[in-house]
Amino acid sequence: MNTTRRVDRARSFTARCIAVAAVLALVASICLIQLANLQLLGKNTAIAATQGRTTKVAVNAKRGRILDANGTVLAQSVERYNIVVDPQLATEFKPTDCTSKTKNYCQQIDGKPVGATGAAGVARLLASVLEGTSAMELGGRISEANNRYLVIAKDVTPEVKRKVDALGLGGIVYGELTNERVYSGGTMLGPILGGVDAEGTGVAGLEQILDKKLTGTDGYEVYQRGNGGSEMIPGTLTDSQDAVNGSDVTLTIDSNVDWYVKKALTDGVKEHDAEWALGVVYDLKTGGVLALEDTDQYEAGSSDAKLNASRVVSETFDPGSIGKVFTMSGELQEGIHKATDKFTVPDTITVDGQSYKDASNHAAKNWTYAGILKNSSNVGMIMAATNYSDEKRYEYLKKFGIGEESGLGLSGESPGLLYSWRNWDLRTRNTVLFGQGYTMNALQITRAIATIANKGVMPSMKIIDTVTDANGHTTAVPSGDATRVVDESVAKDVLNAMESVSDLYSRIVSVPGYRIAAKSGTAEVAGADGRLTSIVSDWVGIIPADNPRFVVTVVMKDAKVNALGGLSAGPVFAKIGEFLMQKYNVSPSPARTDAIPVEW
CATH class of the missing domain: 3.90.1310.10 (Penicillin-binding protein 2a (Domain 2))
Structure with missing residues (x-):
C-alpha cells in the first residue's frame, strides 16, 4: 500500500516537473521569438526610417x-x-x-x-x-x-x-x-x-x-x-x-557704344517724326559688331523680347541709292569703266520703253563716273551700264552679299530678296543698278560697304568673341572666311568717290577733323496697305575715310521731316561717328588731296 502511494507520488512529481519544464520551454520559445522579431523588425524599421530620411537633392x-x-x-x-x-x-x-x-x-x-x-x-x-x-x-x-x-x-x-x-x-x-x-x-x-x-x-x-x-x-x-x-x-x-x-560668353558688343547708338536713334526718330530707326556699328580692326540697335523698347528677358526679332536683322528694304556702290564696283572690276570716265547726263532717260529720272530736275551735266555716284544720278547709272550684262549685274549683287544672311547667325534674320537675273523684267534689270528691285537688311548693307573699306575683301562679321568655361579656360571664337569681291585698286576708287558723296553733305553731315566716305539712299517701300506708300531713308558711312576703322549704317522709316536719307539718317550717323572718334581716340584725318574729279 505504502509502496503504491510512493510510486504514485513519484509519478505525479515527475508529471509536474515535465509540465513546468514544458511551460518554461514554451515561455523561453516565446521570448526567443519575440527577441528575434524585435531585432529583425527593429532593424527593418530603422532601415525604413533611414531610407525615409535619405534624399537625393539636386x-x-x-x-x-x-x-x-x-x-x-x-x-x-x-x-x-x-x-x-x-x-x-x-x-x-x-x-x-x-x-x-x-x-x-x-x-x-x-x-x-x-x-x-x-x-x-x-x-x-x-x-x-x-x-x-x-x-x-x-x-x-x-x-x-x-x-x-x-x-x-x-x-x-x-x-x-x-x-x-x-x-x-x-x-x-x-x-x-x-x-x-x-x-x-x-x-x-x-x-x-x-x-x-x-x-x-x-x-x-x-x-x-x-x-x-x-x-x-x-x-x-x-x-x-x-x-x-x-x-x-x-x-x-x-x-x-x-x-x-x-560657360561665360563675351560679345564683341561695346555696351557704351550700343547705348549711345540707341539714344541717337531715339532722338533722331523724335526729331524727324519717323516710325522707327535702326543702326549698326562695325569695327574693321577687330571684325566685331560694336552695336546693333533699333528704337523698339523691348526689355531683354521679357515676353516681347522673346517673341520679336530685332529690326536690325528682320527688317529688309530696298537700299535705294546705296546700291549704286555695288554697280560702280562691278563695272570698274570688269573693266567696263574707270572712275574718271566722262558722261553728259540728262535728268531723264528712256530705255526699252521704260522711263527713268533723277531725284531732281537738272540740265545735262558733265559728270565723271565718280560724279555720277556723288550726285546719285539714276540716269547716269543706266547710261554707264550699257555694256554691263544682266548676268553680271546679278553676279556682283550676289558677291556683295545681297540675298544672303550676314553670317552672325542671329535669330529672326531675313536674308532679303534677290531674284535671278533670268526673272527680271525690262524695268527691274535697270532699277537694280540704283538699289531698287531687291531687298537687304542693315547688317547686310554694313558688310557690303565694309568690303569697300577693307580694300575689296568682304570681311566676316562676328558678335561672339570668346567663351570661358567653368575652369577659367578662355577660347577665342574664330572668324569666318573673308572673300575678295573686287581688286584693291577698284575699292580705292569707289571709296574715293564715296568721299565726294560725303563732301556734298558736309554742311549737315560731318565729324570735325575726320574725313568720311558715305552713300545715302531713299527708297519707296510697301506701307501697311501693301502699296508703295512708305519711305526708307538710309545712310552708310566709313570713318575715317583716309584710314577706315568703322562702318556705320543708319536706317529710318517714314521720316516726315526731311525724308531724304542724307537729311535724316545722315545727321544721326554724324552723332555716332563723333562719339566713336572720341571714345576710341582715333587720330584726326589729314587734308584730302587725292579726290577723283567729279566734273569735266
Whole structure:
C-alpha cells in the first residue's frame, strides 16, 4: 500500500516537473521569438526610417553669363529660392507661444500669437513675410494639396528666404536654391539677347543660340534630412557630385557704344517724326559688331523680347541709292569703266520703253563716273551700264552679299530678296543698278560697304568673341572666311568717290577733323496697305575715310521731316561717328588731296 502511494507520488512529481519544464520551454520559445522579431523588425524599421530620411537633392548649376567687350555683365543668373511647404506636416503644426523659455524657437506675428493651428497657422506666418500673399488663399492651397511638396513662391531673394527661415517652421517650410536670369541693360539689346523660359533654358535671341555653352551640368547630394525638413543631418552625406556651371560668353558688343547708338536713334526718330530707326556699328580692326540697335523698347528677358526679332536683322528694304556702290564696283572690276570716265547726263532717260529720272530736275551735266555716284544720278547709272550684262549685274549683287544672311547667325534674320537675273523684267534689270528691285537688311548693307573699306575683301562679321568655361579656360571664337569681291585698286576708287558723296553733305553731315566716305539712299517701300506708300531713308558711312576703322549704317522709316536719307539718317550717323572718334581716340584725318574729279 505504502509502496503504491510512493510510486504514485513519484509519478505525479515527475508529471509536474515535465509540465513546468514544458511551460518554461514554451515561455523561453516565446521570448526567443519575440527577441528575434524585435531585432529583425527593429532593424527593418530603422532601415525604413533611414531610407525615409535619405534624399537625393539636386545642386543647380549656374547658367553662364553674357558679357560685353569690356567685361560688363549683360545677362547673369542670380541666387534665388523657391519656397516649399510639406502639406502633411503643415496640417500637424501647432505654434509655440513666445515666453522667456521659448523665445528662440517660438512663433508670433507682429508680436502677437499666431491664432491658428495646422495649415491656417502656417499660412498666416508665411503671409507675414511673403509680400502680396493672402493667408486665406495660401491656407486653402496647403489644405487641399495631396502630396508632400508644394511650391508656394518662386524665385524669392535671399533676404526673403532668411525671413522665412526666421519663422521657426523648419521641417515644414524650406527654401530650394534656384537661379533667376537678370539683364542689366533694360531695353538695350532686348531681342538680341532674347530670354529664357521658366526652367532657365534659352528660348530666344543669343540666350537660345548660345544655350549649350551657357547651360551647366547639375550636381547632386545624397544625405538624410532631419524631421522631414531641408537641413542635412551632420555626417549623413553618402554621395555627391559637384555642379559644373555654364560657360561665360563675351560679345564683341561695346555696351557704351550700343547705348549711345540707341539714344541717337531715339532722338533722331523724335526729331524727324519717323516710325522707327535702326543702326549698326562695325569695327574693321577687330571684325566685331560694336552695336546693333533699333528704337523698339523691348526689355531683354521679357515676353516681347522673346517673341520679336530685332529690326536690325528682320527688317529688309530696298537700299535705294546705296546700291549704286555695288554697280560702280562691278563695272570698274570688269573693266567696263574707270572712275574718271566722262558722261553728259540728262535728268531723264528712256530705255526699252521704260522711263527713268533723277531725284531732281537738272540740265545735262558733265559728270565723271565718280560724279555720277556723288550726285546719285539714276540716269547716269543706266547710261554707264550699257555694256554691263544682266548676268553680271546679278553676279556682283550676289558677291556683295545681297540675298544672303550676314553670317552672325542671329535669330529672326531675313536674308532679303534677290531674284535671278533670268526673272527680271525690262524695268527691274535697270532699277537694280540704283538699289531698287531687291531687298537687304542693315547688317547686310554694313558688310557690303565694309568690303569697300577693307580694300575689296568682304570681311566676316562676328558678335561672339570668346567663351570661358567653368575652369577659367578662355577660347577665342574664330572668324569666318573673308572673300575678295573686287581688286584693291577698284575699292580705292569707289571709296574715293564715296568721299565726294560725303563732301556734298558736309554742311549737315560731318565729324570735325575726320574725313568720311558715305552713300545715302531713299527708297519707296510697301506701307501697311501693301502699296508703295512708305519711305526708307538710309545712310552708310566709313570713318575715317583716309584710314577706315568703322562702318556705320543708319536706317529710318517714314521720316516726315526731311525724308531724304542724307537729311535724316545722315545727321544721326554724324552723332555716332563723333562719339566713336572720341571714345576710341582715333587720330584726326589729314587734308584730302587725292579726290577723283567729279566734273569735266
